[in-house]
Amino acid sequence: MFMVAVGLGVLALHLYLWKRLVRDTTTSARARRVATIVLAVFAGLAVAALVLPRFVGVEIAKWFAWPGYLWLALFFYLLLVLAALELPRLALRRWTRPAESGEVDESRRLFLSRAAGVVAVATAGSVVGAGAVSALGPPTVKRVSVPIGRLAPGLRGMRIAVVSDIHLGPLLGRSHTEQIVRMLNETRPDLVAMVGDLADGTVAELGHAAAPLGDLVAPTYFVTGNHEYYSGYQPWVTELERLGLHYLHNENTKIVHGLDRLTLAGVTDVTGKNFDDGPDMERALTGRVGTTVLLAHQPVQAEKAATLGVDLQLSGHTHGGQLWPFHYVVRAAQPAVSGLSKVDKTWLYVTNGVGTWGPPVRVGAAPDISVIELAAD
CATH class of the missing domain: 3.60.21.10 (Metallo-dependent phosphatases)
Structure with a gap:
């Protein structure tokens, strides 16, 4: 039951990830739909890795444990980096609203969201990559x-x-x-x-x-x-x-x-x-x-x-x-x-x-x- 609760928590936190990495960075419905499906698949793999191995056995679990657990680590560090970037985003909020109009400049907002996404993905990917080398090495x-x-x-x-x-x-x-x-x-x-x-x-x-x-x-x-x-x-x-x-x-x-x-x-x-x-x-x-x-x-x-x-x-x-x-x-x-x-x-x-x-x-x-x-x- 504990792992089921953790799995539900992981799914809930994926909504924040979707908001920052998908909704805020895409402009076309098609791109948003594809990115949403990809994120949903990884979310499902992460929950499966947490919950299912005890029920399906080691041999079957191998098929989803590797991608699920690696994504879980990447997901965790993406959350950390994106959360840390919330303060700079807040500080730059005025920049997205030019003084002359007072309305949100969508091009600036999109640039800020995408820049934050690139920083988060690059940082989390580097940390997890180095961490995997450490864990799997001698x-x-x-x-x-x-x-x-x-x-x-x-x-x-x-x-x-x-x-x-x-x-x-x-x-x-x-x-x-x-x-x-x-x-x-x-x-x-x-x-x-x-x-x-x-x-x-x-x-x-x-x-x-x-x-x-x-x-x-x-x-x-x-x-x-x-x-x-x-x-x-x-x-x-x-x-x-x-x-x-x-x-x-x-x-x-x-x-x-x-x-x-x-x-x-x-x-x-x-x-x-x-x-x-x-x-x-x-x-x-x-x-x-x-x-x-x-x-x-x-x-x-x-x-x-x-x-x-x-x-x-x-x-x-x-x-x-x-x-x-x-x-x-x-x-x-x-x-x-x-x-x-x-x-x-x-x-x-x-x-x-x-x-x-x-x-x-x-x-x-x-x-x-x-x-x-x-x-x-």
């Missing part, structure tokens, strides 16, 4: 040192590769997974932490696309994200365990590095509450020893982790905002959007993730694989 490998108090000597220099939000689905498939696995193996980490949102579809649809995860060399541990629950979390857990990955279901394991041990804990995503599989952090931390690293999909879970004395939480979920300026919206709901920060005395690291939700476009939030190195404080 992730950046970030290397981050995290100073931890009372870190045992044997744990110093231990490296954890963090990957999140792979989002296999109508847009991203097996080649996406192969690239990620190759890059993770090239970082030569001591262990890999997958912190949720692997797929937007079922194992039957996307199991083949996820199969390269079985080629990860380092021991790999994972927790669920919110999208696992939308896609059938239990079959995905079973499939990943079959591939050799280790599921941390509100539990922890001891990782030996050098002569010392690290407690690696994991909790389910907060969305799991709606599926009788909610996070239980106290249980996940039972029996911990020494330094504790927690895998939790959403950064907001660090607020609880801080009260329980967790040293470091590794999260994803935010995509770094994915499309500027959405990071402001994300920041209102999460304690951090991207990178390293602190919640009380607990370190929180949030990766931008390697996939996308919705448009295959990233603006101001490049995809990344993060290699966390533990260091003494």
Whole structure:
């Protein structure tokens, strides 16, 4: 129902786009009719991309997801630019009404509307084009040192590769997974932490696309994200365990590095509450020893982790905002959007993730694989 509501909102906003880009810039009925039909088709594709994939399956969704989602990104930035141009349009309103007549000069009004349209299309097209290159290109490998108090000597220099939000689905498939696995193996980490949102579809649809995860060399541990629950979390857990990955279901394991041990804990995503599989952090931390690293999909879970004395939480979920300026919206709901920060005395690291939700476009939030190195404080 939420996505249906979003789809209706998108349709409504297309009326503003039609007014500024079609009605205000055309003079002939034929041109206006053709432009209206084209805009209506793209609007329909955008709504279909938002609403239909869960109902028609991944294979069918591929046909309309690519044009629909790309248009959705272009539509969003067209709205932003056109809205920003409303003030200059208002300031130039007098220019369209020559003092001698006081009536609107249609040629000036048309010039102003078309100039605004050209600026909007050129700007939005450039932003979305660059954003698509960023989203669909190889992730950046970030290397981050995290100073931890009372870190045992044997744990110093231990490296954890963090990957999140792979989002296999109508847009991203097996080649996406192969690239990620190759890059993770090239970082030569001591262990890999997958912190949720692997797929937007079922194992039957996307199991083949996820199969390269079985080629990860380092021991790999994972927790669920919110999208696992939308896609059938239990079959995905079973499939990943079959591939050799280790599921941390509100539990922890001891990782030996050098002569010392690290407690690696994991909790389910907060969305799991709606599926009788909610996070239980106290249980996940039972029996911990020494330094504790927690895998939790959403950064907001660090607020609880801080009260329980967790040293470091590794999260994803935010995509770094994915499309500027959405990071402001994300920041209102999460304690951090991207990178390293602190919640009380607990370190929180949030990766931008390697996939996308919705448009295959990233603006101001490049995809990344993060290699966390533990260091003494």
